[in-house]
Amino acid sequence: MEKERFLSVDWQSPDMNSGAVADQLPRPFLDLGWEQPVHHDAKFESAISSLVSSPSLNPSSGNGSVVVRELVGWLGSICDSGDISQTSCYSTPLNSPPKLTLPVLGHRQQGGGGLPMPGNEMADGQFTGFAANPGFVERAPRSSCFGAWSYGGLGDQSGLPEAGNLSRVPSSHSLKSAGALQMGVPDNGKDASKSNPERIETEMRSKLGGGMPPSSTSGRTMASGAANNVSKRKAASRGRGKEAPLSSSNVNSPTAAEDEHPDAKRCKPAKTNGADKDSVVKQETEQNIGASQKKGKENNAKPQEPPKDYIHVRARRGQATDSHSLAERVRREKIGKRMKLLQDLVPGCNKITGKAVMLDEIINYVQSLQRQVEFLSMKLATINPQLDFDLETLLQKNMHQEHEPLPQQVYPSEGTSTAFSYAQQHQGSPLQSAITNGLGVGQQPLCPFDGLADATSQLGSFWESDLQYVVRMGIGQSQGAEFFSQSLHAD
Amino acid sequence: MDSKGSACSNPNPNPTFGPSKLMLAFRFLRALSIVHRTTPASSPTCRGRRIERAAYASMAYSAGTSRAWSRAVLRRLHHRARRRAVAPRRLSTTAGNRAEALRRLVPGGAGMDYCTLLEETADYTKCLSMQVELMQGIVDSASSNGR
Numbered sequence: 245m246e247k248e249r250f251l252s253v254d255w256q257s258p259d260m261n262s263g264a265v266a267d268q269l270p271r272p273f274l275d276l277g278w279e280q281p282v283h284h285d286a287k288f289e290s291a292i293s294s295l296v297s298s299p300s301l302n303p304s305s306g307n308g309s310v311v312v313r314e315l316v317g318w319l320g321s322i323c324d325s326g327d328i329s330q331t332s333c334y335s336t337p338l339n340s341p342p343k344l345t346l347p348v349l350g351h352r353q354q355g356g357g358g359l360p361m362p363g364n365e366m367a368d369g370q371f372t373g374f375a376a377n378p379g380f381v382e383r384a385p386r387s388s389c390f391g392a393w394s395y396g397g398l399g400d401q402s403g404l405p406e407a408g409n410l411s412r413v414p415s416s417h418s419l420k421s422a423g424a425l426q427m428g429v430p431d432n433g434k435d436a437s438k439s440n441p442e443r444i445e446t447e448m449r450s451k452l453g454g455g456m457p458p459s460s461t462s463g464r465t466m467a468s469g470a471a472n473n474v475s476k477r478k479a480a481s482r483g484r485g486k487e488a489p490l491s492s493s494n495v496n497s498p499t500a501a502e503d504e505h506p507d508a509k510r511c512k513p514a515k516t517n518g519a520d521k522d523s524v525v526k527q528e529t530e531q532n533i534g535a536s537q538k539k540g541k542e543n544n545a546k547p548q549e550p551p552k553d554y555i556h557v558r559a560r561r562g563q564a565t566d567s568h569s570l571a572e573r574v575r576r577e578k579i580g581k582r583m584k585l586l587q588d589l590v591p592g593c594n595k596i597t598g599k600a601v602m603l604d605e606i607i608n609y610v611q612s613l614q615r616q617v618e619f620l621s622m623k624l625a626t627i628n629p630q631l632d633f634d635l636e637t638l639l640q641k642n643m644h645q646e647h648e649p650l651p652q653q654v655y656p657s658e659g660t661s662t663a664f665s666y667a668q669q670h671q672g673s674p675l676q677s678a679i680t681n682g683l684g685v686g687q688q689p690l691c692p693f694d695g696l697a698d699a700t701s702q703l704g705s706f707w708e709s710d711l712q713y714v715v716r717m718g719i720g721q722s723q724g725a726e727f728f729s730q731s732l733h734a735d
Numbered sequence: 736m737d738s739k740g741s742a743c744s745n746p747n748p749n750p751t752f753g754p755s756k757l758m759l760a761f762r763f764l765r766a767l768s769i770v771h772r773t774t775p776a777s778s779p780t781c782r783g784r785r786i787e788r789a790a791y792a793s794m795a796y797s798a799g800t801s802r803a804w805s806r807a808v809l810r811r812l813h814h815r816a817r818r819r820a821v822a823p824r825r826l827s828t829t830a831g832n833r834a835e836a837l838r839r840l841v842p843g844g845a846g847m848d849y850c851t852l853l854e855e856t857a858d859y860t861k862c863l864s865m866q867v868e869l870m871q872g873i874v875d876s877a878s879s880n881g882r
Binding site for chain 2: 575578579582583585586589590600603604606607609610611613614616617618620621622623624625626627
């Protein structure tokens with residue numbers, strides 16, 4: 245029962261306040277929950293007393309009693325049940341620890357320090373027992389007071405930009421209150437010391453960093469619960485009839501992963517009608533501590549923002565998750581891949597880093613190649629005869645048996661091309677090496693042109709297009725045929 | 736056509752695979768022979784231009800029509816052949832914007848997005864380098880065999 249009273253106290257204070265205290269309460273409690281038990285006792289007591297004694301809390305103490313009763317009853321049920329369903333409100337194991345300390349701290353206050361501060365142990369016990377804020381928020385609609393509190397506490401965007409983000413502990417408010425707690429000063433002393441907040445912030449950060457792994461291990465049950473919850477939420481969001489675009493589905497398949505993967509946020513339409521705050525909190529809790537706080541604040545600032553695009557790309561840690569940035573990242577990755585390919589193609593570009601310089605190199609290389617083609621073509625224009633001879637010689641060596649079968653109406657080149665293709669099939673390497681040598685030396689005789697007739701009809705159309713170009717160049721058909729026949733029959 | 740089509744066309748979107756050197760060589764050599772036969776030796780520049788066009792044509796045919804740049808090259812060549820225009824000239828890339836310069840260099844690059852442009856540049860560069868190798872080999876062999 246002490247637990248409930250503590251919890252009621254926690255709820256009470258936020259209920260009174262518009263929400264500033266509510267956020268302050270969990271955070272210092274969350275942080276302190278990671279500290280050593282002994283450390284907690286004094287801190288909690290002083291903190292709670294200070295908070296309770298704050299003028300903002302006092303006025304509505306009377307009203308709060310009624311609220312408290314309801315809260316107590318509800319919390320008692322939660323405590324007693326302590327089943328996994330409670331853990332479903334945990335989005336990720338990372339976020340559970342911070343929320344767990346909430347009731348623990350509440351404990352402290354009422355018990356007057358009588359209860360041993362379980363610290364993490366109790367936190368573990370209460371992992372399953374107590375619902376974190378998201379869980380509370382879930383049940384908010386059930387009780388008006390809860391709803392008021394939850395929305396006031398978590399949904400107060402104006403008061404605290406990080407209202408809903410319990411995972412982001414190092415916030416100025418929490419630091420302030422934590423500082424107050426640690427120093428045991430009254431509420432008005434929250435802003436007394438700024439030095440403490442920094443210290444506490446670092447402490448919190450280190451604790452959270454260190455605490456996350458243990459929490460993740462201990463919170464496996466919660467992880468499953470969180471997964472269930474998240475999957476439920478996602479199913480609900482999916483059920484809203486949104487279809488992922490084709491491109492995003494392509495991206496999704498390689499990047500699909502579990503929900504409770506701590507290192508990534510899933511880009512999902514988190515904001516749903518009627519569950520905005522809830523989803524806000526959940527999305528916040530899904531974020532890593534250290535993940536884009538800016539993004540989280542963005543989410544907080546507009547809880548009603550339109551649902552995100554179903555691009556299903558894993559947003560990397562510390563990166564934004566809106567559809568535009570994800571598409572941009574995909575595009576940038578594609579461009580990066582292509583640039584790597586080009587880097588391999590262009591010789592001497594291995595050391596170059598940077599797209600601009602690389603592009604310059606590519607441009608230079610293509611330009612140089614084109615200039616080379618022009619130059620070589622000019623050169624080839626002058627060294628005409630030998631080439632013809634070579635070609636004739638090569639063809640002759642292999643054609644001496646096949647002169648007659650070659651049909652004249654069909655372009656002889658087709659026959660030769662057939663032979664080439666045949667050669668490629670049978671003995672690709674010797675011919676290829678000959679070709680790669682520029683056909684300079686006729687040491688590699690072409691393969692015998694076997695089955696010319698068979699392949700001719702097959703490849704006729706293929707070469708037709710090529711020869712058509714030649715035709716368009718001003719060469720008559722008859723001329724071409726005549727030329728080839730000459731080359732073939734010449735000695 | 737299947738054997739040659741598969742060897743010459745490039746249905747694989749991955750630009751690592753390029754057209755086969757063999758077919759390129761054959762096409763080019765044949766076209767070269769035709770040019771030598773048909774153009775008078777008195778006009779080496781004209782012949783040179785034709786050879787250059789033949790080189791690009793063989794490149795484009797070897798690459799197949801699956802590539803945007805090869806389609807653009809063939810389109811340009813056919814148009815020019817019909818209209819008897821001057822051989823397509825390369826534009827110098829003095830533009831500050833590198834993407835623009837690249838677009839002007841790669842045939843058909845004007846109507847592409849940047850991503851496709853890079854891909855086409857890769858394929859075009861590969862084909863171009865193969866063509867240059869081939870022509871260089873021919874020149875070397877011809878000069879070595881030359882009397």
